[in-house]
Amino acid sequence: MSEPVITTHYRACHLCEAICGLEIRTQGEEILSIKGDKKDPVSHGYICPKATAIADIHNDPDRLRQPAKRVGDEWHTISWEEAIELTAQKLVETQENHGPNAVGFYAGNPGVHNYGNITHGPLLRRAVKTKNNFSATSLDQLPHHLTSYAMYGHQYFLPIPDIDRTDLMVIFGGNPIASNGSIMTMPNAPKRFKALQARGGQLIVIDPRRTETAEIADQHHFVKPGKDAYVLMAIINTLFEEGWVKPNHLSEHIDGLALIQDHAKPFTTELAQAQSGLSAASIKELAEQLASTDKAVVYGRMGVSVQEFGTICQWAIQVINMLIGALDAVGGSLLTSPAFAYVRKGLNGAGHFNAFQSRVSGLPEFSGELPSVAMAEEILTPGEGQIKAMVTVAGNPIISSANASELDRAFDSLDFFVAFDFYINATTRHADVILPPTSPLEHDHYDIAFLRLAVHNSARYNPAVFEPEEGTLHDWEIFNAVSKRISELKGLDFRPLPAPDQLVAYGIENELYGAKQNPEVALTMDKLKAAPHGIDLGPLQPGLLTRLCTQDGRINAAPDFLISDLSRLLESAISSPDNELLLIGRRHVRSNNSWMHNYHRLVKGKPRWQLMMHPDDLAKRNIEPDSEVTIESRVGHVTTTVIATDEVMPGVVSLPHGWGHKRRGVKMEIATQQDGVSCNELTDDKLIDRLSGNAALNGVPVTVRLAS
Numbered sequence: 129m130s131e132p133v134i135t136t137h138y139r140a141c142h143l144c145e146a147i148c149g150l151e152i153r154t155q156g157e158e159i160l161s162i163k164g165d166k167k168d169p170v171s172h173g174y175i176c177p178k179a180t181a182i183a184d185i186h187n188d189p190d191r192l193r194q195p196a197k198r199v200g201d202e203w204h205t206i207s208w209e210e211a212i213e214l215t216a217q218k219l220v221e222t223q224e225n226h227g228p229n230a231v232g233f234y235a236g237n238p239g240v241h242n243y244g245n246i247t248h249g250p251l252l253r254r255a256v257k258t259k260n261n262f263s264a265t266s267l268d269q270l271p272h273h274l275t276s277y278a279m280y281g282h283q284y285f286l287p288i289p290d291i292d293r294t295d296l297m298v299i300f301g302g303n304p305i306a307s308n309g310s311i312m313t314m315p316n317a318p319k320r321f322k323a324l325q326a327r328g329g330q331l332i333v334i335d336p337r338r339t340e341t342a343e344i345a346d347q348h349h350f351v352k353p354g355k356d357a358y359v360l361m362a363i364i365n366t367l368f369e370e371g372w373v374k375p376n377h378l379s380e381h382i383d384g385l386a387l388i389q390d391h392a393k394p395f396t397t398e399l400a401q402a403q404s405g406l407s408a409a410s411i412k413e414l415a416e417q418l419a420s421t422d423k424a425v426v427y428g429r430m431g432v433s434v435q436e437f438g439t440i441c442q443w444a445i446q447v448i449n450m451l452i453g454a455l456d457a458v459g460g461s462l463l464t465s466p467a468f469a470y471v472r473k474g475l476n477g478a479g480h481f482n483a484f485q486s487r488v489s490g491l492p493e494f495s496g497e498l499p500s501v502a503m504a505e506e507i508l509t510p511g512e513g514q515i516k517a518m519v520t521v522a523g524n525p526i527i528s529s530a531n532a533s534e535l536d537r538a539f540d541s542l543d544f545f546v547a548f549d550f551y552i553n554a555t556t557r558h559a560d561v562i563l564p565p566t567s568p569l570e571h572d573h574y575d576i577a578f579l580r581l582a583v584h585n586s587a588r589y590n591p592a593v594f595e596p597e598e599g600t601l602h603d604w605e606i607f608n609a610v611s612k613r614i615s616e617l618k619g620l621d622f623r624p625l626p627a628p629d630q631l632v633a634y635g636i637e638n639e640l641y642g643a644k645q646n647p648e649v650a651l652t653m654d655k656l657k658a659a660p661h662g663i664d665l666g667p668l669q670p671g672l673l674t675r676l677c678t679q680d681g682r683i684n685a686a687p688d689f690l691i692s693d694l695s696r697l698l699e700s701a702i703s704s705p706d707n708e709l710l711l712i713g714r715r716h717v718r719s720n721n722s723w724m725h726n727y728h729r730l731v732k733g734k735p736r737w738q739l740m741m742h743p744d745d746l747a748k749r750n751i752e753p754d755s756e757v758t759i760e761s762r763v764g765h766v767t768t769t770v771i772a773t774d775e776v777m778p779g780v781v782s783l784p785h786g787w788g789h790k791r792r793g794v795k796m797e798i799a800t801q802q803d804g805v806s807c808n809e810l811t812d813d814k815l816i817d818r819l820s821g822n823a824a825l826n827g828v829p830v831t832v833r834l835a836s
C-alpha cells in the first residue's frame with residue numbers, strides 16, 4: 129500500500145488569546161509537525177512552546193472520545209443516545225422537583241476558544257433557563273465588562289491598546305511575556321515590546337513581582353497587591369490638579385468629568401504612597417509622562433481585575449486614557465473592527481447589571497450571570513432555589529475557583545452533574561455523565577472572541593485538520609442534541625441551529641466588511657476559505673463616537689455605582705497587620721490554566737509551581753530556601769516547596785494557579801504525577817470585589833511556616 133500523502137494545514141492556535149497562526153503538517157492520521165505560519169497576517173510565524181502540545185491533546189489516550197457514565201468509582205462508556213437521554217431526563221426532573229434554579233451552569237475558559245460553544249452554548253441555557261449561571265468571567269475579566277457596559281453602553285466595547293503604534297505603554301498587573309496578552313490579542317509580545325523600545329518608546333510595568341515583562345521594561349515599580357486603585361486615582365487627581373487633562377475630540381461627548389475631579393481629590397499621591405509602596409514622586413512622574421507623551425496608553429489586566437478593587441481599577445484606567453487623550457486615538461486605545469460580531473450601537477447583548485441577586489449572599493448578576501464565588505454556597509445552602517444539579521462546560525472550577533475545597537465538597541453533594549469535557553479531572557471526576565466533544569483538530573475554527581480583541585484587524589477561517597473519529601460529536605452538536613431533548617421533555621418549541629460556520633458566514637456577509645457596507649472588500653466565507661492564512665483587515669481605527677452604545681450617545685465617564693464605590697476604597701485605607709503576607713498568582717509560558725499538565729513536553733524540566741518568597745521574609749521566619757512550607761489562609765492550607773527570590777517584593781508570596789491534580793479519581797496520567805498544589809485551596813470566596821462580585825484571587829492574606 130502506498131504511504132498517505134503529506135498535507136499542510138493552516139490553523140489558529142486556540143490555546144490562548146494570542147491565536148497565533150499555525151502550520152500543521154500531517155500524514156494520514158499522524159501529525160508530523162506544528163510550526164508558526166509565517167504568512168499569518170498578525171502572528172507572522174510566531175508561536176510559543178504550547179502550540180506543539182496540540183498534537184498531544186489530539187493523541188492523548190486520557191482524552192475521552194465517547195460519553196462516560198459514573199457508577200460508584202467506575203466509569204462506563206455509554207452510547208450518545210443514552211447519555212443525552214439521561215442528561216435531559218435528570219435536568220428536567222431536577223427542575224420539576226426543585227424549581228428552575230435548581231440547575232446551575234458553569235462555563236469555563238476554553239469554551240470561548242471553541243466557536244461552536246459560543247454559537248450553540250446559549251441553546252442549552254435557553255432550554256434549561258435558570259438564574260444560577262456562573263462562568264470563568266467572574267474569576268477573570270468581569271470588571272472590564274462591567275466598566276464598558278456602564279461607560280460605553282456595551283459589555284464588549286473594550287478599547288484595546290494600540291501597541292504597535294504607541295510610544296508609552298504602562299501596564300498594571302499584566303504579564304504578556306508569559307501570558308501572550310489578554311483582552312489584547314497580540315501574538316509575539318516580545319517582538320512588539322522590542323519594536324516599541326526600538327522606536328524610542330517606553331514600557332513601564334507596575335507589578336508586585338519583577339515578571340518576565342518587567343525584566344524587559346524600561347521601568348518597573350513594585351506595588352503592594354490590591355492597592356493599585358490608590359495609584360490610579362492619584363494619577364487622575366494629579367492630571368486634574370496639574371491641568372493636564374485633554375480628552376481631545378471626545379471632550380464634548382463626555383459626561384461626569386467634574387464629578388470625577390471632585391471625587392478624586394482625597395486620593396493624593398501621598399495616600400497612594402502609603403498604601404501601595406510606590407513613591408509619591410514616581411506616581412506624579414507617571415502622570416506627567418502619560419500626559420506629555422503624544423501616543424501613550426495605560427493597560428491593566430489580571431493583577432488589577434482580580435483583586436478587591438478590580439472594577440475601580442479598570443474604570444480608572446479607562447478614565448486615565450480618556451483624560452490624556454489616548455482613548456480613540458492612534459497609539460492609544462482603540463476598538464477592534466472585526467469581521468464578525470462588530471460592536472456598534474443597537475447590538476444585542478449590551479449587558480445588564482444587578483437585575484437580580486444571588487440567593488445566599490445577595491451578590492449582583494451581570495448579564496444573567498452570578499459571581500462564581502457564590503457557586504459553592506448556592507449548592508450547599510438548603511432552601512428554595514438551592515442548586516441540586518450542575519452542568520459544566522469546558523471548565524475546571526474545583527481547581528480554578530476561589531475556596532476550591534468548599535466547591536469540591538459542594539460538587540460531591542450534587543444529585544446530578546453533567547460535564548461537557550474530554551477529561552476526567554478534579555471537577556469532572558464528580559460528574560454522573562461526561563459528554564466529550566471532538567478533539568480541537570477535528571472541528572473547524574473561526575475565532576469569534578479574540579479576533580474581536582486584537583491589536584490588528586484580521587479574519588481567518590480554518591477547516592478541520594482531521595475528520596472526526598467515527599461516532600464522535602462536536603460541542604455544538606452535543607448542545608443541539610441535549611437542548612432538543614430537554615425542550616421535548618418540557619414541551620417547548622425547539623429549532624436546532626445550523627453549523628457554526630453557517631452562522632458566521634451570514635454575519636460576515638452582513639457586517640462591516642460585507643458587500644453591502646464595504647463593496648470593495650465584500651468579504652464572504654468563501655473568500656475566507658480561499659485565504660488559508662487569513663485576511664489582513666488593517667490597523668485599528670478611531671471612530672468610537674459612531675459606535676458608542678449608550679442610550680444618549682454620550683460617554684458616561686462617572687457611572688453612579690463606581691463613584692459610590694470610591695468611598696469603600698477610602699475606608700479601606702488602613703495598613704495590613706504586621707507579619708501578614710499577601711498571596712498573588714503567576715503564569716508561565718509552558719502552562720495554561722488547569723489543563724496543560726497532561727503533556728510531557730510542557731511539564732518536563734525543572735518544576736515551576738513552587739511558592740516564591742522574598743529572602744528577607746524567609747529569614748524573618750527562620751525558613752531555609754527549598755524547604756517544605758505550609759501556607760495558610762482563612763479558608764485552607766497547602767504544603768509545598770518554597771524558593772527564595774527577590775523577584776517578589778517583601779511581604780508578597782506567589783503561587784501559580786492550575787496545579788493540584790493529585791486527587792482520587794482524576795484520570796490524567798501525567799498531570800496526576802505533578803507535585804504542584806492548587807493555590808485556590810487558599811483563595812477566599814469571601815474576598816471579592818464587592819462592587820462586581822468578581823473574585824479577588826490576588827492579594828490574599830496568608831501565613832507561611834515550616835511544614836511540620
Ligand SMILES: Nc1nc2c(c(=O)[nH]1)N[C@H]1C(S)=C(S)[C@@H](COP(=O)(O)OP(=O)(O)OC[C@H]3O[C@@H](n4cnc5c(=O)[nH]c(N)nc54)[C@H](O)[C@@H]3O)O[C@H]1N2
Pocket residue numbers: 235236237238239242264267268430521522523524525527528529548549550551553565603713714720721722723784785786807808811825
Ligand atoms: N488563583 C487563581 N485562579 C485563577 C486564575 C488566576 O490567575 N489565579 N485565573 C482565572 C482565569 S483568568 C481563568 S480564565 C480560569 C480558568 O478556569 P476554567 O475555565 O474553569 O479552567 P480551565 O483550566 O481553563 O479548564 C478547562 C477545561 O476545559 C476542557 N476543555 C478544553 N477544550 C475544550 C473544548 O473544546 N470543549 C469542551 N467541552 N471542553 C474543553 C478541559 O479539558 C478542562 O477541563 O481560572 C481562573 N482561576
Ligand SMILES: Nc1nc2c(c(=O)[nH]1)N[C@H]1C(S)=C(S)[C@@H](COP(=O)(O)OP(=O)(O)OC[C@H]3O[C@@H](n4cnc5c(=O)[nH]c(N)nc54)[C@H](O)[C@@H]3O)O[C@H]1N2
Pocket residue numbers: 144145237268300301302303304306307308309310334335336337339351352353354355356429430431432435712713714715716717718719720721826827
Ligand atoms: N502561558 C499562559 N498564558 C495564558 C494563560 C496561562 O494560564 N498561561 N492564561 C490565559 C488567560 S485565561 C488569561 S485571563 C490571561 C491573563 O493574562 P495576564 O493578566 O497578562 O497574566 P497574569 O500572569 O495573570 O498577569 C497578572 C500579573 O499581575 C500581577 N499582580 C498580581 N496582583 C497584582 C496587584 O494587586 N497589582 C498589580 N499591579 N499586579 C498584580 C502578577 O504578578 C502578574 O504578573 O493569560 C492567558 N494566557
Ligand code: SF4
Pocket residue numbers: 141142143144145146147148174175176177178179308315
Ligand atoms: S502564544 Fe502559544 S498558546 Fe498562545 S496562541 Fe500562540 S502558540 Fe498558541
Ligand SMILES: [Mo]
Pocket residue numbers: 237264268
Ligand atoms: Mo482567563
